[in-house]
Amino acid sequence: MSTTFDFTPLFRSSIGFDRMLNALQAASRVESIDNWPPYDIEKTGEDAYRVSLAVAGFCQDDLTITQEQNMLMVRGQKAGEDSAQYLHRGIAGRAFQRRFELADHVKVMGANLVNGLLTIDLKREIPEEMKPRRIEIATGEAGASAAPRQIEADKQAA
DSSP states (O other), X not given: OOOOOOOXXXXXXXXXXXXXXXXXXXXXXXXXXXXXXXXXEEEEETTEEEEEEEOTTOOGGGEEEEEETTEEEEEEOOSSOOOOOOSOOOSOOOOEEEEXXXXXXXXXXXXXXXXXEEEEEEEEOOOGGGSOOOOOOOOSSTTOOHHHHHHHHHHHHO
């Protein structure tokens, strides 16, 4: 059973969220087309995340992980051709490409492949100049700027 969502009403009532809505719309299309390999996304800390992909049958040399700006891409391609003669083949070994759109300032910290499970650790690192900062509110006359008082205080301190 496939469920599709119509995001059209959100486009009419949002300003500045075009990129987010386009990403949601694209994700809903991609998910309905291909859902292999299966994956989990988990939050492991305040600004830490982990993406886990089930990649049974792939070795480290068969997998490629790249990050370009806000896009994380995981590719799997078997190195050589399998010459075995199968009576039943239930373990998928087909090539795949899985994309994850990352929020701003999310970086890949590392990746690990254990027992057919590829885990990719991510961390959101907001630059210091972009973090919220508290602005002091000066008391005094309405409309008076605190800047002249600060300049005077700096002169006296020197």
